Amino acid sequence: MRRACYRQIRAIWIPEVKVSPTCLALATLCQLLCGGVRAEAPQPASRAEVFAHAQQAGALGLALFSDPSLSASGQQSCTSCHRPDRAFGPLDAAPVQFGGIDLHQRGFRAVPSLMYLQATPQFTEHYFESEDEADESIDNGPTGGLTWDGRVDHGRDQARIPLLSPFEMANPSPAAVVDHVRHGPLGATMRAVFGDAIFNDDDRAFAAILEALETAEQNNQLFYPYSSKYDDFLAGRAQLTAQEARGLAAFNDPARGNCAHCHTSARGRDGSPPQFTDYGFIALGVPRNPAIPANENPKFHDLGLCGPERKDFTDHPAYCGLFKTPSLRNVALRQVFFHNGMFHSLKQAVAFYARRDTNPAEWYPSDSHGEVQKFDDLPAAFQANVNQEPPFGGKPGAAPSLSEADIDDIVAFLATLTDRPFAR
Ligand code: HEC
Numbered sequence: 217m218r219r220a221c222y223r224q225i226r227a228i229w230i231p232e233v234k235v236s237p238t239c240l241a242l243a244t245l246c247q248l249l250c251g252g253v254r255a256e257a258p259q260p261a262s263r264a265e266v267f268a269h270a271q272q273a274g275a276l277g278l279a280l281f282s283d284p285s286l287s288a289s290g291q292q293s294c295t296s297c298h299r300p301d302r303a304f305g306p307l308d309a310a311p312v313q314f315g316g317i318d319l320h321q322r323g324f325r326a327v328p329s330l331m332y333l334q335a336t337p338q339f340t341e342h343y344f345e346s347e348d349e350a351d352e353s354i355d356n357g358p359t360g361g362l363t364w365d366g367r368v369d370h371g372r373d374q375a376r377i378p379l380l381s382p383f384e385m386a387n388p389s390p391a392a393v394v395d396h397v398r399h400g401p402l403g404a405t406m407r408a409v410f411g412d413a414i415f416n417d418d419d420r421a422f423a424a425i426l427e428a429l430e431t432a433e434q435n436n437q438l439f440y441p442y443s444s445k446y447d448d449f450l451a452g453r454a455q456l457t458a459q460e461a462r463g464l465a466a467f468n469d470p471a472r473g474n475c476a477h478c479h480t481s482a483r484g485r486d487g488s489p490p491q492f493t494d495y496g497f498i499a500l501g502v503p504r505n506p507a508i509p510a511n512e513n514p515k516f517h518d519l520g521l522c523g524p525e526r527k528d529f530t531d532h533p534a535y536c537g538l539f540k541t542p543s544l545r546n547v548a549l550r551q552v553f554f555h556n557g558m559f560h561s562l563k564q565a566v567a568f569y570a571r572r573d574t575n576p577a578e579w580y581p582s583d584s585h586g587e588v589q590k591f592d593d594l595p596a597a598f599q600a601n602v603n604q605e606p607p608f609g610g611k612p613g614a615a616p617s618l619s620e621a622d623i624d625d626i627v628a629f630l631a632t633l634t635d636r637p638f639a640r
């Protein structure tokens with residue numbers, strides 16, 4: 217039994233091995249069993265005990281993460297949308313995933329990867345620090361937070377959202393979630409980790425579930441292993457191919473890709489590895505996605521920072537259309553790109569940057585007079601918020617800032633950001 221357990225555990229702790237959701241669930245359960253979790257309420261006192269408690273909570277969190285009994289349908293877990301074998305992003309090319317009590321409901325945002333969120337700063341409207349800029353008196357504007365609009369700061373607050381959202385795991389209340397766990401396969405483990413009395417108080421039990429999920433997301437082997445070819449390259453352990461090196465140069469060049477301006481590619485001043493995001497909020501003017509059910513209503517607009525999910529900036533027109541810059545680590549594993557999953561290949565996503573302004577008809581529909589409806593997912597009043605810096609800009613018909621070859625090179629470079637367990 218023990219040996220089988222350890223084999224399972226190795227499968228998740230050793231990054232080289234691909235992880236299936238079933239294996240993840242099994243391995244975490246096994247780890248709890250093998251680890252001989254204490255049956256008594258832990259009262260962490262020493263550092264060692266605090267550490268042990270965090271480890272147990274994290275292992276429980278990983279098991280909860282892949283437990284479908286947490287959803288109202290009984291069929292959906294966090295891993296249904298955040299697939300461990302896809303860098304905790306979506307499995308397929310659907311712009312939005314199904315969920316809800318009958319698994320027939322759909323939200324309006326693409327599923328982000330859950331990797332490399334650990335350094336995300338708490339949301340702030342005025343951000344003065346910068347990884348790559350020495351001048352800390354510059355206000356970088358809204359920055360940080362989790363989800364596409366930065367509306368929560370901590371994994372525990374974030375986890376409430378899918379558990380209670382009618383188009384995700386669809387539980388009617390925190391008490392309903394607690395009830396699923398109490399009677400589900402992880403009830404005994406919950407008691408072992410958080411104490412026998414944990415289920416006596418629904419609020420405490422729900423907080424414990426959220427804590428476990430948050431702790432799970434801090435597992436560095438799974439969520440921020442820094443095991444990509446590019447990390448090896450920065451450490452002097454690998455060489456980029458000629459094409460990848462050209463791609464990196466175009467990515468960094470302020471006059472061409474200018475990608476690194478937002479998707480930081482160099483080590484931080486303290487030597488920390490690049491996260492490929494500065495956590496800033498930008499409007500890119502991504503085309504409206506007709507495949508999203510909510511968009512059947514022409515009056516519906518997902519405006520990111522200014523709503524509808526986020527409620528505190530609904531009267532800030534300058535924030536409408538702005539979304540958080542995602543990390544590009546493991547982006548090559550995705551089949552949906554941008555907040556509304558509008559594009560389905562990395563090449564298309566990069567080409568959009570290059571030719572949004574020089575070839576608008578390639579991206580946006582035309583009206584009955586043949587006029588291109590640029591920025592068609594934003595009401596006219598907010599279109600001035602759209603970013604115009606390189607690689608954007610250029611009159612229709614002008615030469616794009618990135619050639620076809622540059623685009624291919626950048627795509628090749630982006631593939632070096634795939635962590636080892638997923639690299640083909
Ligand atoms: C039905 C699909 C679905 C399920 C199930 C789901 N999520 Fe998500 N998740 C999403 C989507 C879509 C977003 C982006 C939401 C937004 O921006 O408003 C997201 C965002 C997140 C984020 C923020 C990522 C970032 O880039 O800031 C975290 C963390 C997260 N989910 C964790 C979880 C956890 C934990 C669970 C299980 C309790 C879970 N998710 C279940 C679809 C899902």
Ligand code: HEC
Binds near residue numbers: 473502603
């Ligand atoms: C001015 C800041 C900025 C610059 C410059 C920039 N990006 Fe982005 N990038 C963003 C933001 C913001 C998003 C999310 C926007 C959205 O979904 O509406 C994004 C999203 C992406 C995505 C989709 C990722 C996903 O998970 O869906 C890719 C791919 C990408 N950028 C690549 C690039 C490349 C390649 C370049 C250079 C050619 C570049 N970006 C330049 C801010 C920037």
